[in-house]
Amino acid sequence: MGPVVAVVGGGQLARMLAAPAAALTINLRALVEAGDGAAGQVIPDAPVGAANDAAALNQLVAGADVLTFEHEHVPGELLAALEADGVAVRPGRTALANAQDKVHMRRTLTNAGVPCPQWAQVRSVGELADFGDRAGWPIVLKKPVGGYDGKGVRVINSAAEGGDWLTDGQVALAEEKVDFAAELAVLLARRPSGQITTWAPVQTTQVDGVCSEVVAPAPDLPEDLAAQAVQIAERIAGAIQVTGILAVEMFHTTDGRVLVNELAMRPHNSGHFSIEATTTSQFEQHLRAVLDLPLGAVDQQAPWAVMVNVLGSARTDPTTAYPQVMAAYPEAKVHLYGKEVRPGRKLGHVTLTGTDLGELRRRARAAADLLEGQGP
Amino acid sequence: MGPVVAVVGGGQLARMLAAPAAALTINLRALVEAGDGAAGQVIPDAPVGAANDAAALNQLVAGADVLTFEHEHVPGELLAALEADGVAVRPGRTALANAQDKVHMRRTLTNAGVPCPQWAQVRSVGELADFGDRAGWPIVLKKPVGGYDGKGVRVINSAAEGGDWLTDGQVALAEEKVDFAAELAVLLARRPSGQITTWAPVQTTQVDGVCSEVVAPAPDLPEDLAAQAVQIAERIAGAIQVTGILAVEMFHTTDGRVLVNELAMRPHNSGHFSIEATTTSQFEQHLRAVLDLPLGAVDQQAPWAVMVNVLGSARTDPTTAYPQVMAAYPEAKVHLYGKEVRPGRKLGHVTLTGTDLGELRRRARAAADLLEGQGP
Numbered sequence: 001m002g003p004v005v006a007v008v009g010g011g012q013l014a015r016m017l018a019a020p021a022a023a024l025t026i027n028l029r030a031l032v033e034a035g036d037g038a039a040g041q042v043i044p045d046a047p048v049g050a051a052n053d054a055a056a057l058n059q060l061v062a063g064a065d066v067l068t069f070e071h072e073h074v075p076g077e078l079l080a081a082l083e084a085d086g087v088a089v090r091p092g093r094t095a096l097a098n099a100q101d102k103v104h105m106r107r108t109l110t111n112a113g114v115p116c117p118q119w120a121q122v123r124s125v126g127e128l129a130d131f132g133d134r135a136g137w138p139i140v141l142k143k144p145v146g147g148y149d150g151k152g153v154r155v156i157n158s159a160a161e162g163g164d165w166l167t168d169g170q171v172a173l174a175e176e177k178v179d180f181a182a183e184l185a186v187l188l189a190r191r192p193s194g195q196i197t198t199w200a201p202v203q204t205t206q207v208d209g210v211c212s213e214v215v216a217p218a219p220d221l222p223e224d225l226a227a228q229a230v231q232i233a234e235r236i237a238g239a240i241q242v243t244g245i246l247a248v249e250m251f252h253t254t255d256g257r258v259l260v261n262e263l264a265m266r267p268h269n270s271g272h273f274s275i276e277a278t279t280t281s282q283f284e285q286h287l288r289a290v291l292d293l294p295l296g297a298v299d300q301q302a303p304w305a306v307m308v309n310v311l312g313s314a315r316t317d318p319t320t321a322y323p324q325v326m327a328a329y330p331e332a333k334v335h336l337y338g339k340e341v342r343p344g345r346k347l348g349h350v351t352l353t354g355t356d357l358g359e360l361r362r363r364a365r366a367a368a369d370l371l372e373g374q375g376p
Numbered sequence: 377m378g379p380v381v382a383v384v385g386g387g388q389l390a391r392m393l394a395a396p397a398a399a400l401t402i403n404l405r406a407l408v409e410a411g412d413g414a415a416g417q418v419i420p421d422a423p424v425g426a427a428n429d430a431a432a433l434n435q436l437v438a439g440a441d442v443l444t445f446e447h448e449h450v451p452g453e454l455l456a457a458l459e460a461d462g463v464a465v466r467p468g469r470t471a472l473a474n475a476q477d478k479v480h481m482r483r484t485l486t487n488a489g490v491p492c493p494q495w496a497q498v499r500s501v502g503e504l505a506d507f508g509d510r511a512g513w514p515i516v517l518k519k520p521v522g523g524y525d526g527k528g529v530r531v532i533n534s535a536a537e538g539g540d541w542l543t544d545g546q547v548a549l550a551e552e553k554v555d556f557a558a559e560l561a562v563l564l565a566r567r568p569s570g571q572i573t574t575w576a577p578v579q580t581t582q583v584d585g586v587c588s589e590v591v592a593p594a595p596d597l598p599e600d601l602a603a604q605a606v607q608i609a610e611r612i613a614g615a616i617q618v619t620g621i622l623a624v625e626m627f628h629t630t631d632g633r634v635l636v637n638e639l640a641m642r643p644h645n646s647g648h649f650s651i652e653a654t655t656t657s658q659f660e661q662h663l664r665a666v667l668d669l670p671l672g673a674v675d676q677q678a679p680w681a682v683m684v685n686v687l688g689s690a691r692t693d694p695t696t697a698y699p700q701v702m703a704a705y706p707e708a709k710v711h712l713y714g715k716e717v718r719p720g721r722k723l724g725h726v727t728l729t730g731t732d733l734g735e736l737r738r739r740a741r742a743a744a745d746l747l748e749g750q751g752p
Contacts, residue, residue: 001714002695019395022418025695025712025724042398044420279707294702301677301729319378319401326670331655336401338377348401353677 002026003291006060008051009070012337012346013267013283014039016275017070020284026291031060038337039070054078061087068244068290070266072099073146090192090243090290091265098240099265102173103144112239114232115259117251118176124166128174129159135176141165142173149346150209178259180251184218185270186233187247187282189289196237197285197295199278201229204249204270210344211269213365214307216277216300219357221252229258236263245286247271269309269346274298276333277305277353302353308364310348313341314373318348321370329367336371347371378402379667382436384427385446388713388722389643389659390415392651393446396660402667407436414713415446430454437463444620444666446642448475449522466568466619466666467641474616475641478549479520488615490608491635493627494552500542504550505535511552517541518549525722526585554635556627560594561646562609563623563658565665572613573661573671575654577605580625580646586720587645589741590683592653592676595733597628605634612639621662623647645685645722650674652709653681653729678729684740686724689717690749694724697746705743712747723747 002025007014010032018039021028029045040046049056051073061067066088079093091099098105103121110116117140120131132139141162143152155177156162165172183206188198203218204211218226233248247268249261271282280288280296288295315321318336325334329352336348348371352364369375378401383390386408394415397404405421416422425432427449437443442464455469467475474481482495493516496507508515517538519528531553532538541548559582564574579594580587594602609624623644625637647658656664656672664671691697694712701710705728712724726743728736745751 001693001716002712015398018398018418022391022394023709023711024698025417025714027417040420041401041403042394042420044416044418044422046420279709288702293698294706296702297707299707317377322400322669326664326672330670331673331675333399333655335399336378338401340377 003065004029004063005287005290006064006067007031007070008057008060008067008074010034010037010039010046011070012038012339013070015042015337016267016272016283016335017287018042020281020287024284024287026287029060029064031056038339041338052078054081057082066090066290068266068286069096072096072265076100092241092243095240095242096265099263101144102142102147102262103171105263106173108240109236109260112235114236114239115257117178117259117261120174121171122166122174123169123171125159125163128162128166128172131174132159135174138177140175140177142175144171144173149211150206153209178251179254181254182218182220182252183261184221184229184250184252184258185214185247185268186229186250187245187268187271187274188233188237189245189282189285189295190237190242191289191295192243192292195295196234197280197298198230198234199271199274199282199298200300201226201250202270202273208344210309210311210346212309212311213361214270214273215357215361216273216305216307218252219304225252225256225258232258232260236260244290245271245282272335272349273305273307273351275335276351277301303355304357304360305351305353306357306360306364307349307351308368309346310336310350310368310371311346312344312372313347315371316341318371318373321373324375325367325370328370329363332364332367334367334371379441380405380439381663381666382440382443383407383446384433384436384443384450386410386413386415386422387446388414388715389446391418391713392643392648392659392711393663394418396657396663400660400663402663405436405440407432414715417714428454430457433458442466442666444642444662445472448472448641452476468617468619471616471618472641475639477520478518478523478638479547481639482549484616485612485636488611490612490615491633493554493635493637496550497547498542498550499545499547501535501539504538504542504548507550508532508535511550514553516551516553518551520547520549525587526582529585554627555630557630558594558596558628559637560597560605560626560628560634561590561623561644562605562626563621563644563647563650564609564613565621565658565661565671566613566618567665567671568619568668571671572610573656573674574606574610575647575650575658575674576676577602577626578646578649584720586685586687586722588685588687589737590646590649591733591737592649592681592683594628595680598632601628601632601634608634608636612636620666621647621658648711648725649681649683649727651711652727653677679731680733680736681727681729682733682736682740683725683727684744685722686712686726686744686747687722688720688748689723691747692717694747694749697749700751701743701746704746705739708740708743710743710747
C-alpha cells in the first residue's frame, strides 16, 4: 500500500523524511552509507551502498515510484542513465547539475536574469588577479564541486593566496565579497506539473560557514525585498524546472539588494523550522512534490520560529542532557540525529515558536548549549 | 546513543511513537503481531511475537530502559514477573490492571471518590435484574475484559437480554445508561517522579461505539466542569500511580455533572490531535513520561483542532485518494496507518487546526470521506 520513494543518502535529511513518510504511508527506501547511521537507524528499508555505485542505484529504484536525494553527490552520468531507463529522477539531472557545479549554477542564473554577486570562472592566478582587481579585494574563492558547510570556500586578499586551488588545470569560481545586512534563504517546493508553494523568506546566521540559527520569517527584511526574494526563487525554480524542495540562499545587501548566493535541491537546514512552525513541513512537502501530489499549505502558525543547530558536543551522548534541557525548556522541540559526536558536527537542532522573538532566540540558543554540553 | 524504549504492540499507536522517538534519538523496539503491520513497516527493530509470550517479552526487554504498551493485553502475571526481574514496566502492573478489568477499574475509582455512573458487578440474570430495576432500564452491560471500540459493550432493555454474557460463571459489569450532553476525554501524562501535565478536555463523538470525531478543546463545556474534569483525571492518575499517558473518557451529563466512563493507559485516539495542535504530542509525551524525563508543554497553538477518523474505505488503497484530498484540503494533516482495508477498520485520521470550528469540522469530515472512498 502507498507509493515507494527511493532516496539517496543516509544522513539527517533522509532521517527526517521518515516521519511524514510514515504519516502518509509512503514507503521510504534509503541508500545509506552505513546501516547504523542517522537514516539507517529509523528507516527499515535502508540498503547500504555508495551514491556513485550504478548497481546500488539500480537496486534502489527497483519498484520505486520516484528517485530523490538528500545530497548532490550522484554523478551526472548515472543520473542520465537512470533517466534514460525511464526512472522518475526528481529533481532531474539538468536541474541538479546546478547544485553540483557552482560555475554551472552561476551561468544558469545569469542567463535567467537572476541577480548574483559579480563572478567569474578562473583558470589561473592571472585570471584570478584580473577578477579581484575588477571586483575589489578581498574576494570569495569557491571550489565549483563538492563544497558544503563552509568547506571549499575561502576569502582571499590576493591572487597568490588562491594559487593552490588552481593547480593541475583546476578551475575555481571567484565571487565578489558582498557586504550584507543579513543572509536569507527562500524555500519552495515545485511539482513536475508546475505547482509551486513558497515559504516566507527566513534569516540565516552562519558561523564559520555553518548555519547556526534560522529565524522565520526574516525579521529585518522590508516587504518589497521579501517579495523580490520570493520572485527570484520562483523564477529560478521555473528556469531550471526543479522538482522537490529548492532552497535559495541569498544576501540582503547593505545597499538594499537581494543577490543569490547558493542553491540546494533537497530539504535544507534553513527549512527545519517548518517541522513545527508551518502547516506542511519541508520534508512532507518534498515527498509530495517528488510524487507529483498536490502541495500542502505553508502558513506559519506562530508569529516567529527560531531554529538553532547543535554543533558538536562535550557530551559523548547528547541525549544525556535531556533531563536538564527538558526541565528548563519544556516548550523546546529537540531533534537529535543519532550521529556520533565530532567537533563542530551537525548533531541536531532545536526549534521554538512563539511571539517574543528575543526570548525565543535566547532560549533556543540556551537549549542548544545544554545539548552541546555547555552550561551548568 | 539514546535510551531504548520497548513497546508491546504493532498497531498505529506504536507506529505513531516512531516519529518522536526518531526526533529524540530514542531507540524504539516494538513487539509486533506481524512484521509488515502498521508498526513493523516503519520501525526497524520490530521483533514478531505475541503479547502473552513470556519468552518474547523477555527478549523484548533485554537491554531496554523501559517497557511500555500500546494496548492492555499483556497478562498481569507476566507483568508481575517482569517487575520482579527489575524491569521498569510503565505503566506498572497495578495501574494497568485498571485498564485490563473494568470491574476492578470501577472499584478503584469508587474507592478514590471519583464520580462514576451507577455500576455493579453482576454474576447472574437475577443480579442483573436487580441492578436494572435500581438504576432504571435500559442499562449498559460490559464484558470486564478485552472489549474495545464498542466491542464487549451492549445496551440492554431487560435482564434476559444479557443472559448470554452470564453463562459458565462469567461476570459482567452493569452500568447506568447515562444521559449525556457530550462525551469528553481528558488526557494527561505522569512521570514516575510524579510530574503531571494535562491537556485541556476534548469532546469526542462515537458512532457505533467507535470514535469518529474529536474537537479540542471541548466546545460546549462550562469552565467549572472543564476544571472538574481535569481534577478528576489528575486524581485518578495519582490514585493509581500511572506512568505514561492516561486517557480518561467521561460523560458530560445533561444534568451538568462529569462522570468517568473508561480509562486507557497509553496514547489514545482522543489525543491524536496533539500531533499537530499542541507543543508536545501525546506520543512524544508518552516516551518522555515512561523514561521519567521532564514533560513537555501541552499548550494548544490554534484556537481549535478537529480530528476525524478514517473508518474503512471503498478504496483498496486509500493513498490513491491523495490527489483529490490534497488538492481540495491543502491544510489537512492526513495520517494513514498502512493497514489493510476492512469494513469500519480504523485506517487513519485527519487533523485540521484553525479558528472557524464549523468550517474545520466540515472540511475534516470531507477529507476523511475522500479517504474512505466516498465523494466525487
